[in-house]
Amino acid sequence: MAEKASPSSNSISLKTVDGKIFKVSPAIANQMLTIQPLIKDSDSSTIISLPDVAAFHLTKIIEYLEGKPAAAPSAVDAFEAQFVKDLSPEELKGLLIAVGYLKVNGLVDLMANTVAKLIENKSVEYVRKFFGVVNDFTPAEEAKCRQEHAWAFDGVDED
Amino acid sequence: MQSRCNRMIEIWDDLVGEILVRLPVKSLLRFKCVDKRWNDLFRKPTFANRNMKIHEKKKQRVMIRERDGPPRFIISENDEILELDWQNPFPDDRVIWTMEFGGTYNGIFFIRSTNFYLWNPTTSEIKLIPTPPFLDPPPPSYTNISTFCGFGGDPDTSDYKVLYIVSIGEQIPNQIFPDSSDEDDDKLAIVYTYLPTTFELYNLSTNSWTLLDLVLPVKCNTNYFQDGFLFNGVLHWVCVGEKQEDEDCILRFDFRNNQFTTIDLPSEADDLSYNFAEINDSLAYVKNRHDPSNWGYYDVEIWTLEQDTSCWTKKHIFEPLYDLLSIYYFWKDAPELLGMCTRGNGEFYLVSYHPDGHIARRFEQITLHDRRLHDPVRKYVQSIAPLSLS
Numbered sequence: 001m002a003e004k005a006s007p008s009s010n011s012i013s014l015k016t017v018d019g020k021i022f023k024v025s026p027a028i029a030n031q032m033l034t035i036q037p038l039i040k041d042s043d044s045s046t047i048i049s050l051p052d053v054a055a056f057h058l059t060k061i062i063e064y065l066e067g068k069p070a071a072a073p074s075a076v077d078a079f080e081a082q083f084v085k086d087l088s089p090e091e092l093k094g095l096l097i098a099v100g101y102l103k104v105n106g107l108v109d110l111m112a113n114t115v116a117k118l119i120e121n122k123s124v125e126y127v128r129k130f131f132g133v134v135n136d137f138t139p140a141e142e143a144k145c146r147q148e149h150a151w152a153f154d155g156v157d158e159d
Numbered sequence: 160m161q162s163r164c165n166r167m168i169e170i171w172d173d174l175v176g177e178i179l180v181r182l183p184v185k186s187l188l189r190f191k192c193v194d195k196r197w198n199d200l201f202r203k204p205t206f207a208n209r210n211m212k213i214h215e216k217k218k219q220r221v222m223i224r225e226r227d228g229p230p231r232f233i234i235s236e237n238d239e240i241l242e243l244d245w246q247n248p249f250p251d252d253r254v255i256w257t258m259e260f261g262g263t264y265n266g267i268f269f270i271r272s273t274n275f276y277l278w279n280p281t282t283s284e285i286k287l288i289p290t291p292p293f294l295d296p297p298p299p300s301y302t303n304i305s306t307f308c309g310f311g312g313d314p315d316t317s318d319y320k321v322l323y324i325v326s327i328g329e330q331i332p333n334q335i336f337p338d339s340s341d342e343d344d345d346k347l348a349i350v351y352t353y354l355p356t357t358f359e360l361y362n363l364s365t366n367s368w369t370l371l372d373l374v375l376p377v378k379c380n381t382n383y384f385q386d387g388f389l390f391n392g393v394l395h396w397v398c399v400g401e402k403q404e405d406e407d408c409i410l411r412f413d414f415r416n417n418q419f420t421t422i423d424l425p426s427e428a429d430d431l432s433y434n435f436a437e438i439n440d441s442l443a444y445v446k447n448r449h450d451p452s453n454w455g456y457y458d459v460e461i462w463t464l465e466q467d468t469s470c471w472t473k474k475h476i477f478e479p480l481y482d483l484l485s486i487y488y489f490w491k492d493a494p495e496l497l498g499m500c501t502r503g504n505g506e507f508y509l510v511s512y513h514p515d516g517h518i519a520r521r522f523e524q525i526t527l528h529d530r531r532l533h534d535p536v537r538k539y540v541q542s543i544a545p546l547s548l549s
Binding site: 135 | 175178182189190191192194195197198244246
């Protein structure tokens, strides 16, 4: 996974699936638990490839890891709200996968909470599509399941 | 070596689980229909338990049993009233009119009524508890029998349990008319001392009762018993010594090992009209004491038990509170309490008091019963935990 690059400062080079190289400080890289063991063995010329992370997602992750410690303790909630505010459902999903793959400290919680909020009032059809789940109920089984708690289907958002 | 694709599937499954466990129960009940794996996941005790804990942390709530009719209201810690989305799951209306909250544990209510039920108000699921063996067949006479229950479970498992205690009254010598030879006088002055003799335990996981072969560590008279107060998997009762010279104490039943133990009462707590409560994760022993020099005001005396010790500490949290006739519930983080006030016309309603003594909110629309044996205010947490075995 690690390839050699030209020597520079003690920053870590991360290469995304779309070929972009990001230089980050060890303090930032260490918060991505998945690559932690690779950092230990790497020197300044190492490039760590991230086959499941796109440049857009890595930019967001670095923004989070740099921005959160800079925010005052009372401003962390506002920072996190701002961080996810303009993400589309598809971007949320992509970022969630990147964050889950890299195991980014604190960000898994924020992403899970954000997606939970997004789907809370959505229909069964919406979440099947969102999570790529194939319905394996027979029509009769599904009808019975919906009947059991019919009130839970009140007040659902339009897809 | 694990393939990259499998690893990504695993990561994705974990992430989906992390998202779902954060959803409110209403969403989960809808998403049960997404596919069979989700349906199975939501039935897992570990999932249900974590989901409940996440929501419990967000906002504390209590459910109120009013004087009449089905439970209608839920109050949250900021004194907001929510109407319960009431779906009557009970087989007949008599249950609703006679139901009492015998206890709550992990979102499940133990209902005492024409029968015993477990009720999950969030999913509207109920479970009829079989008749305790002691009552099946019923004893020929109930005159000298008193019974108590306690509801809860072992926090380390996902099971729910009910302890059923039967006390038999033994006639004690007539001390009022010791020399009376007249039979009618004797009848007037029959006094019993109630001693627990039979202990039966119901487990939801087996849906059956077991007779427990137990002897109490103290001889106690259950005259003053109510249903046990559950704290951290342990039921608590105030236990009055059988004879005058016996020490009063607190009797405890631990659902983890099904054993009784005792601890001392706070030594300065000078009578038995205290209630148990939970205050900031500690067991508390509380009393509203009328202040004769400050008419209409009550001092709230609070003793809390230091964790894992038998050390009681007196806490001063509240200034004297006006018209506080009963104490029901302490909110955890904002230390307000819910209690009962009177309108002065024989009606009683719920009030929220602030520690500085002022009334934070009067819930005038919630009429309480002044003499309910069972606490009408109970902690409510949303739980998707199923009561059925399948």
